[in-house]
Amino acid sequence: MxxxxxxxxxxxxxxxxxxxxxxxxxxxxxxxxxxxxxxxxxxxxxxxxxxxxxxxxxxxxxxxxxxxxxxxxxxxxxxxxxxxxxxxxxxxxxxxxxxxxxxxxxxxxxxxxxxxxxxxxxxxxxxxxxMRPLSFFERDVEFPTVSMSALLRGSSEIGGETDVGLAEYVEEMTASGFPDIRRLSPRVRRRRLEAYVDNIVQREFAEHGYPVRRPATLRAWLRAYAAATSTTTSYNDILDAATAGENDKPSRTTTTVYRDVLAQLWQLDPVEAWLPSRNHLDRLTQAPKHHLADPALAAVLLGLDAEQLMRGTASAADLRDGAVLGHLFEHLVTLSVLVYAEAAEAQVRHLRTKGGDHEVDLIVERRDGRVLALEVKLKATPAEKDFRHLRWLKEQLGDDLVDAAVVTTGQHAYRRNQDGIAVVPLALLGP
CATH class of the missing domain: 3.40.50.300 (P-loop containing nucleotide triphosphate hydrolases)
Incomplete structure (x- = not known):
């Protein structure tokens, strides 16, 4: 037998x-x-x-x-x-x-x-x-040549080359970091991710003591939250987007329960605003940047797959602050940085001044308060303007900025001669 x-x-x-x-x-x-x-x-x-x-x-x-x-x-x-x-x-x-x-x-x-x-x-x-979904390093797509822990220690060595390009990053945005799901074919994978969301809405809220009376409203709120990926959109605006055209909107108390229970289920992974322990900066916003547990959940809630994203048919209207592809790439980078920071006993935050004059996508803070600053750009070769916020932050923090880098979709990791800022493709960034 x-x-x-x-x-x-x-x-x-x-x-x-x-x-x-x-x-x-x-x-x-x-x-x-x-x-x-x-x-x-x-x-x-x-x-x-x-x-x-x-x-x-x-x-x-x-x-x-x-x-x-x-x-x-x-x-x-x-x-x-x-x-x-x-x-x-x-x-x-x-x-x-x-x-x-x-x-x-x-x-x-x-x-x-x-x-x-x-x-x-x-x-x-x-x-x-x-423990989070698989970081890019853990997906075994490429062997990294730049260690985030080393950057946090002040190592100046930057180098490496990769063949990973936009198509591979888009695939990883939608493939998910859930080990059992990512092994499946794209069609089955999408259905499994849809079932994952269904289980949250239909079962896990009730198991956690909060039966959902209006599942369609919770699902619409989740979709609106997914549309706010990598932004600091207010929760009021997320609610308005979820219930556009409805007269009978859920109360703020109800949507607060949505947010709280999803956090208790580890399905929300927001990046809080950075408030430096030393008095370097003022006029910083305190709004969190929104992220679900995995960028593939955001993609499936928005009804997007890798083919649509590569064709450019994902409407910019799906997000209030830029193109969906760039925000999903930032989500993928953020997930990876959060995993690496956990190993380095560091905290991940973001920086935005009131009025939006200056923004830095990710601030990785060591236990002694010194920081690594990361900008995320969906491009192979960053333009000169993509470095201006990092240069500004370096002027503000001085030696408390241990390093700065732009994370890209390019092929080469290197350090710029003119300002010392590193350029690192996501595939080459590891723990």
């Missing part, structure tokens, strides 16, 4: 593995949080001797029958989707307080605890790490 077992796919190492390599041997409990489908369980399984998966009714029943079970299993113990059995958090917390060894527990979650459920703080006991 033929072997009917499903073949096990080879594991592709993730950037978060470096973090876990460093922290698991010295930490009794680590939580890995992120949206469904990013690969949290696959990563944690490689590091676990025992597994309790609370997606499974049988494992939930086992814990009900024996609340001491999590302390009786072989370490390391993976507590998968702990929020489905919230008391498991407290069991682990008590085990840590009682002296659980380093590396004893890995907990994963695709959402925070449901409404009405209170868990005690894990402060001082748990280390948290955010």
């Amino acid at each position: 033929a072997d009917q077992r499903v073949p096990v796919r080879p594991y592709r190492r993730r950037v978060v593995d470096d973090f876990l390599d460093d922290f698991q041997p010295e930490s009794p409990a680590i939580t890995i949080a992120g949206p469904k489908g990013v690969g949290k369980t696959a990563t944690a399984l490689r590091r676990a001797a025992s597994v309790m998966s609370f997606d499974l009714p049988a494992d939930r029943a086992r814990l009900d029958a024996d609340p001491t079970l999590l302390t009786a299993l072989d370490y390391p113990v993976l507590v998968d989707e702990w929020q489905r059995k919230p008391e498991s958090w407290d069991y682990v917390r008590r085990a840590v307080d009682a002296g659980a060894p380093a590396g004893a527990y890995l907990l994963t979650c695709s959402a925070t605890a449901p409404r009405g459920v209170t868990v005690h703080s894990g402060a001082g006991r748990f280390i948290d790490v955010r």
Whole structure:
């Protein structure tokens, strides 16, 4: 009889593995949080001797029958989707307080605890790490030659060449960073992404304690949020775009719930405004830049695929502040930078002065307050005007600007002689 077992796919190492390599041997409990489908369980399984998966009714029943079970299993113990059995958090917390060894527990979650459920703080006991969809580096499209960690340390070495061009970037914008989805053919992949959105609207809100009375309105709000990708569009304008022509608009309270629950499901990944700890700058806006968990979700909500984007049939009206393709490229760059910054223990922000006189797409801030500034341009060769905001910021910050770069779709990574600003294709930028 033929072997009917499903073949096990080879594991592709993730950037978060470096973090876990460093922290698991010295930490009794680590939580890995992120949206469904990013690969949290696959990563944690490689590091676990025992597994309790609370997606499974049988494992939930086992814990009900024996609340001491999590302390009786072989370490390391993976507590998968702990929020489905919230008391498991407290069991682990008590085990840590009682002296659980380093590396004893890995907990994963695709959402925070449901409404009405209170868990005690894990402060001082748990280390948290955010896991996102695959960065460009993790997709194994190209081998990077420029390290963001090195840029943050002040390394001046820039170089490398790639054949990756616009077509490959557009493919990656729509292919998604969800490992199981991106392996599929484009047609099946699109349907899976549509089903992913359907599941959020039809099931996950209700499972989180917020049944949706008007699914079409939530879906329209999600589409309007996707149309605001990589912009600081106000939430009022997003609501107006979602309900254009409707007299019976949802209340602000309702749309605040949309935003809050999507954030709790890790489906929103906004980039907050940078407010420097030193008094270098004033008149900065505080509006966040909008991003979903993955640019492919934005594309599917807008009804766009790679072919449409390459043909240029994506209407600029889909976004209020520029062409959709450029904003989706910035989303892809931002996702990658967020992954690399997590590994470097850095924070990612954006800068915009009131009135929009100066903008810098991404500010990567080290723990000591010094920053790496990144501009994102959907072009192979940036024009001279594309460097002006970075030059302005260098004048403002002086030595607190550790480096600056323009991220492009070009072929070559290099450093400019006239101002020292780097030019780095996204394919050549890695952790």
